[in-house]
Amino acid sequence: MANAQRLHVTAFGGFSNYQGDLQDKRFTLNQSHAAFGIGAAYEVTDKIAARANITFGKLSGDDKQNTKNAARNLNFTSSITDIHLGLEYYLLNPYNHRLTPYVFAGISYFSYNPYTYDTLNRNFFLQPLSTEGQGFLQGRSKYKLNQFSFPFGGGAKFSLSENIRVGAEVGLRKTNTDYLDDVSTEYVDQALLLANRGAKAVDLAFRGDEVKTGDPYPAAGAQRGSAKNKDWYYFAGLTLDIRLNGGSGTSKGGAKSRTGCPTNIY
Numbered sequence: 001m002a003n004a005q006r007l008h009v010t011a012f013g014g015f016s017n018y019q020g021d022l023q024d025k026r027f028t029l030n031q032s033h034a035a036f037g038i039g040a041a042y043e044v045t046d047k048i049a050a051r052a053n054i055t056f057g058k059l060s061g062d063d064k065q066n067t068k069n070a071a072r073n074l075n076f077t078s079s080i081t082d083i084h085l086g087l088e089y090y091l092l093n094p095y096n097h098r099l100t101p102y103v104f105a106g107i108s109y110f111s112y113n114p115y116t117y118d119t120l121n122r123n124f125f126l127q128p129l130s131t132e133g134q135g136f137l138q139g140r141s142k143y144k145l146n147q148f149s150f151p152f153g154g155g156a157k158f159s160l161s162e163n164i165r166v167g168a169e170v171g172l173r174k175t176n177t178d179y180l181d182d183v184s185t186e187y188v189d190q191a192l193l194l195a196n197r198g199a200k201a202v203d204l205a206f207r208g209d210e211v212k213t214g215d216p217y218p219a220a221g222a223q224r225g226s227a228k229n230k231d232w233y234y235f236a237g238l239t240l241d242i243r244l245n246g247g248s249g250t251s252k253g254g255a256k257s258r259t260g261c262p263t264n265i266y
Helices: 189-199 199-205
Strands: 007-019 033-043 048-062 075-090 099-112 115-117 124-127 146-159 166-176 234-243
Touching: 033 075, 048 099, 048 234, 075 124, 075 146, 075 234, 099 166, 146 234, 189 199
Parallel strands: 007 048
Antiparallel strands: 007 033, 007 234, 033 048, 048 075, 075 099, 075 115, 099 146, 115 124, 146 166, 166 234
């Protein structure tokens, strides 16, 4: 099928999550949220495709879910939008095999904006509050809410026909920021934070005083998070791939099938 259409439309549905100072597991369903996306792919060859998609999800973390830092009592939530460009490589020719594993890598541009709720259930975005002195403390600049990440992952697709494939995929995103959750380094001096960003910044920079056995605001320089490792986020779920204006009956690899399906299950 030399003249067969090589353009596919794709859809994704699953969950999003992250790893950082409020969620130390690399991959977990704990504190995960629904995610969905749409995209397109173009076959460069039978086994290589260029892909582009946009995925929408949500990230969150809460010290109440992690006993190691329960006394810190921080939490955050953020929507995340991920625009991804990459290449996909099939380990088997999908026109000759029904079940085809694949890997992918590329680059993503993502946006996020961590927020939390105070004790009166009022919403506050955290980046403007400079909870670790970003923007007024020397050496700590404000973190950007739009950045690049480096995605990679893999999955497997099952061909229902030559033109329709369903599958499962896991995609990790390595970032260059440690502030997906607004937590990275040390506590800034309480008086200095109050003078520069106000009482609400102090309230939300440390929330251990909200629990029954709460501690006072920590001294300047006390550890708030760990800057050794950057944050990650990821998407995992099911995929749908539809080839536009595709033919049927003959695979691109030359094998014929009455149904238009690949002739080999594996």
